[in-house]
Amino acid sequence: MTQTAPQDRAAFEARLRAIGDARYHDKHPFHRRLHSGGCSPDEVRAWVINRYYYQSRIPMKDAAFMSRVSDPALRRAWRKRIEDHDGTDAREGGIARWLRLAQAVGLDPDYVASERGVLPATRFAVDAYVRFVRDMPLLDAVASSLTELFAPKIHAERIEGLLRHYDFADDAALSYFRKRLTEAPEDVAFGLAWVLDHADTREKQDAAAAALEFKTDVLWAQLDALWSAYVEPARIPPGAWRPGEGLLERAA
Template sequence: MVTRLLTPDELEAALRRVGAERYHNLHPFHRMLHGGALNRGQVQAWALNRYYYQSRIPLKDAAFLSRAEDPALRREWRRRLEDHDGHAEGEGGIARWLALTDGLGLPRAEVEAGRGILPATRFAVDAYVRYVRDKSLLEAVASSLTELFSPTIISERVSGMLRHYDFISEDTLRYFGHRLEQAPRDSDFALDFVKREARTPEQQEQVLEALRFKCDVLWAQLDALHHAYVSPGLIPPGGFRPG
């Protein structure tokens, strides 16, 4: 609990501690993914489920925009929509994620229809969209701060996956290259915003809690994958079954 007003730098340090303790790079499924310990079916399951997360991000960002009354804030946040949807068919983060699922041999129509996605993935992702729709703008911005920690995980992921999996190519991983540029730009903005706008200990606690919540959203998705596809490997009814 925040019991006195932190300086902006103390708040940033506290946020970074949340990441150091709770970001999903610490999850065993992630270590297996990077470390080459998964088979193709398990990587397919990861990419398929993660597609649902990707596909909901623009809806989450638009929900934010629909509540942001300041045009300057909307202009800044609109770039996130542009990053994900692109400017034409085949562009943007979602299309690049589909290049990954294509490369892994998953039928695109099935991926886009969300066939076989784990219910726990939907629950976690939908909870995130609802959070951004319902909570304060400050909490909504703070919940995006997991991007502070994503450049490290992305670098590990790309090099690890290319090294270990012959069914993964640099081309299918091009999503991550773009995120390496976009995420720091976005997280710089969000970090400045919360450091400036959280003006009471209660608001600072909300900011920290929002980041913990978002870490939970990411972590829960890997828990579900681990449970279904690693140990005990209990795929729920309707869940994707590797070839």
């Protein structure tokens, strides 16, 4: 069988970046609706509740990854991601910041943290991501994290759009996104270099690209589920959050 030669480093990087151009969830209509002020308060709440589930699983995903890495240097480099989300004695983590956003949109943070009301389709997609990272080759696992390449742009658009269009939006409420603007580029520079170094055959490059596509599917499916359940005509599945549930007293 003929072996196809690997793409050179620049061409392979360009191929990975093109996946973001074609499939990253900043192209999903829900994000346009959110950033342009088109979402109702309940649509924003549904997004906050469901996206919380994704946030909450990221450190579990990173722990699953580290549980398979025998190189202490790689584990050390990766550990920061868990600290960024879970926090340290000295600084608050991303999950706590996300719950401040929940509070700002009138949701009881305890309700959001309970994960009740999360759409089953959100769970299925997010759990698929955690399991992918737990089960697949390390290269695929790292490559699936590279959607962070495309994240700073969406975070910047989100800060700008939410501040302009929604009363709840202020620096405290949006601190999660502001913080990710500096955290994500550090993580992804490491991850991208690691993938470019380790994808040294065409087969591995193809696997890494497929892993990144898989991850864009995970993100896209969450917004499809959100739209299907909560944007008119809403078809909320049995057991999922219904407007009016889980509100802070003042908002109820």
